[in-house]
Amino acid sequence: MLHPKVFLIACLAQISTAATELAPKRFSTLPLGDIKPTGWLHDQLQVQTDGVAGHMHEFYELVSKSDWIGGHSYYSYLEEAGSYWFNAMVPNGILMNNTIINEKTQAFLNYVLDNQDETGWLGPEVGTDKPRYLWGRYPFFFGAIQMVEYRPELTDTVVTALHKFVKLANRMLHNEEGIEKWAATRWEDFVIVLQWLYDHHPRGEEELLLDTMKHLKWSGVPWEKVFSQEYFPTGPVENLTNPFGMELSWHGVNMAEGLKALPATYRFTHNQSDIDAANDSWDLMFKYHGRPSGAYAADEMLAGLEAVRGTELCLVVEAMFSGSYLYQVIGDLKYADRVERMAYNALPATITADMWGRQYLQQQNQIAAKNMSPNPFPEDGPYSNVFGLEPNYPCCTVNFPQGWPKFITNAFLTTADREGLIQLYLGPFQVQTTLSAANQVQVTVDTLYPFGDTLHTTINAAKPFTYSVRVPSWVTDGFIRFSGGKQRQLAPDSESGLMQIEVGAGLTSFVMHVPARISIEKRLHGSVAVHRGPLNYALDIPRSEKIIAQDPHEPHAVDLQMEPTGAWEYAIDSDTATMTFHNEAELDLESPWTDSYSLPSPIFDSGKPPVSITVNACSIEWPLAGDMFITSPPEHPRCIGEERMIQLTPFGATRLRISEFPVYSTHEDQLDDGDVGQTVFTL
Template sequence: MARFVLLLTVSGLFSQALSQTGLAPKQYLSLPLGSIRPTGWLFDQLMVQTNGLAGHEHEFYDYVSETDWMGGPSYYSSLEEGTAIVLLFNAMVPNGILANNSAIIERTQEFLDYVLDHQDSTGWMGPEVNTTKPRYLWGRYPFMFGAIQMVEYNPDLTDRVVDALYKFVNLANQMLHNNGEGIEPWTQTRWEDFVMTLQWLYDFHPNGNEALLIDTMEQLKYTGVPWEEVFEAQYFPTTATDDLPNPLGYVLSWHGVNMAEGLKALPATYRFTHNQSDLDRASEGWDLLFQYHGRPSGIYAADEYLAGLEAARGTELCLVVASIVVVDCLSQAQTGSYLYQVIGDPKYVDRVERIAYNALPAELTGDFWSRQYLQQQNQIAAKNMTPPYSNVFGLEPNYPCCTVNHPQGWPKFITNAFVTTADQSSLAQVYLGPFQTQTTLTTENPVTVTVNTIYPFSDLLNTTITAAKAFTYYVRIPSWVVNGTISINGGEAAAVSPNNGLQAVPVEAGTTTFTLNLPAEITTESRPHGSIAVHRGPLHYAFDIPRTSKVLIQNAEQPDAKDLEFDATAAWEYAIDPSTLKFVNNPPASGTLPSPVYDSGLPPLSMTVTACPINWPVAGSTFASAPPTNPACTGAQKTITLTPYGATKLRIGEFPVFTAK
């Protein structure tokens, strides 16, 4: 309690200083929802998602069924029940708009109308019908993010949504000043979600409420987990946290999804403290997280809590989604993209791209009807291990949060693919892939950009820009590119020369075209026990283990929703000789990738490598033991094929090594 009182006192001092300085600007600004659209294979991937579980779960899934869709807000205080509905709402707003799905758009509008029509006279969101549950703040934050996206897409909603948000902000401010009312452990870790909503109001709709907004930001920070301490090196866990006491006492701060929350808390804090130390600690925390818990698939290990580097430890699907945008199972914000927009370091978007093109598709079946709860780098089976029920692919393995939350991954990756500079005079593409965007820069300069590519399944990107006036366009050159070139308007190819990860392209009034060739070398990453992981460009490569499929459960209302158990049908116990790795590119003759591209044998890229069978024990019947160090071959050498990790469901992604003869 002493710390709580002290922090509130300190926050009051901040309020006096910050009322004069306001919010620090971002390095880059996001574009409104709908300004950026996927094309080519990425649009197809979005349609696969929309035609799968994401677009149909409201029809039959208990937590978000049609009967609860309108009644859901009455459960808002329950993280298990009502929050599922607002999580799905926040995911399906961008999904519906980007997929041009009128039914989804109509449904999300109905939900928005319902919540706003039933806002309590005190400002509380949710009618609280027949419930005595306490008022916890966090369950409203996902709804706010969804509502903001709808305002971006349809400005006619602005007054209604902004008025409702301010009613809630006034109430929340009173609650926070009343001894932190509305704060419980989950809210303590996820206060930054509300801060980001408050900053949206401050940036676009301050309406004379600047002091209220900043004071509420401070109250949230100083009644919540101090992330600047959690990410301090002396307190940060360097191994799996199973048996570690948390030195700061904030047990939930080591929860994997909350870690993603904490990373965006620091740049959010910087905007109202103006302290460079907040940005420095965010960068340090990012590096510590991936140094001690990172995965070759781009994500980090957290089978609930941080899990170290071992290949058999899992990563929650919600965390994968969380780190892309970053959003998570129980929070809806944009960490990797947000960090980049505030700080401007390309390391954030480099990693987000790896996560999106590797870890995200690996945790769902190709048709997006079944999902895992936990994904492993080395996964030799996906079986019912009850308890826990985490590794099968299904409707609701373990917890429902990822069922309703996973649809955010692709849409929010897409909506953050382009940004403008802070003065809005230039446009930058930060995620590479097939996109089209339309926006108007300053000085009334309408711009359209079309990127024609099958990246990351090709090194080539062809971009066409039309603009009314000249400006400088920027495109990210990933850190893994070697000997990349750019050819502008059909001219001679020249070496790329990025500055802080961005290649400047001069654009004249009219039409400008350029071609990027972004080749990469095969690289290997050192992993525990002398094992290695294999990469080329943004893609991580793994051995796709042939498998059988067994239906464990089939939903009575929707037969496409199945729980599936996978088991290996071929040997997976191999060591590889990394010196024999060879890249194989079989581009589609039609120029069009198969649908869905993230399924076994469908990506056009692969690698071959010399391997030999080894003794590699299992742990129980489900997990591969740690890769054996310096193993002896137990049979003849052979050539095996590695394919993009995202298309595998059973896999070896971290290999023991040997030297071929």
């Protein structure tokens, strides 16, 4: 076993030659509130606000304890629960202009800052004998930064408190204090907070901020080693020995957060090796553990490629946030493409349509959601895929609400000089911001994407500037058409995926068409997954639902057991020439569909999305591996019934599903080419 101190010394040697200032990110974020969701995306965030996310402060014990001033119901713990809740609900409340949530997040901020002790410490350990551990404060810091962005009048109060805490944290790190197993893996979050202070409010403390960043890296998991070819696990890890003596370095959520460690490190080392390692980290993770849903498998620890293994909800939202940060620093298209896949597939698939219940773990092939026997998840409990208030562990209840808000707030960026504006994620948005030279810009993007292929964009600018739009890697034969009728093919930059559009002062409008082909992704055991554009398509298994638990204080908060009520044992023909894409909504390229077609809400529910793919299939024998979870997809299955056509729908709208299918096609021999996870052929 490799001792962690070996890597600490290596890190120290590397960082000792680091530059004395931060390298800039390639792209910058906009302040919270400049980007607003519209259309179906606004509806989705409204569903979240009406669900458990917007109400847990009223009844959920982890964030509603009444042990502080005024009899208010509040967050006694500035640790995991309260900190997660604050980080998620600050953008949620502001994006939805929800007065109640905004008042509660403001009260939370006030309470925490008002109770900072004389040493600078923030948190429940003040006045107690409990050890001081750093990590639980980091999500709170993210939330506080967002509040400063939206309400600049809070700047002095928040920044003063953060600088006071940093001085204390620096002393603690020099004394090897404040670091336990979670802080040792999540140090990168604090580094990003310190970099925000350095970039925007250094107050002459640049040297201290840089020193704290370096010591955080020294104190923690050496992610460049964990994610290296030499040490990275290429399959499930439950029967492996961790070479670092740090089991939590293979923990799925820690790794999701750790994906942004190396680009964060690059900013103070200026070492190209950190960028190279960050790129390799991403590729290794999704090569050996990736899902067609866009996420990767880790039912607590890394779990390989089997379709029945689990993916934690916290992992999904943290990987989305890390992917956004990776793009901001490095600018590689693969990060944005993957985040968009996760947002439109993995995130909604693991939450009930009304967003009152969520799973701890989702599966690619999931034919039931119940207390399973025997347990298919080696590191988690058999209750993990039940939809409810807190199946297995409660962390995802308070953490998942950051997913949609932070996807929205990272959807637009500016160039480093703030002269140009970039739409990174495709969807319906409105933006109102000020670029450099006091250039006031308004943007409206009207689209059904990902349930449609066309984006209608209107820009009103005080001065000319360059507007860029990401063109996803799956787009084929796309074009852009301007209001005067001029049309050109999409020709994005090969690395960043950005298509530049020169915008003049005044009003500019254009239509961007981003069609995609049906594609097949090779999976284990000769199985395949079906995609079109950002969406993974799955068989939506008919289901029964039974309430098996209910919170005594909130009738909406129930645990749901789901079981199949229809057939799911199918193999499909993998020849894409036999597959047909259907869209009931997008019919006319000339006018916005919202004028004539409105997507139902909640959109991620059975039968709601207007898009589907029909495929040829036949019934096969597909045995169970236990009480309502299945074996791996059978290889070379024999049809036991006549060929028929079945409908596949977006993965995110399913709760029970098959999304990795056995293949009976005569074209099966084509699937032997390429690695698992690659697109093998397209129509």
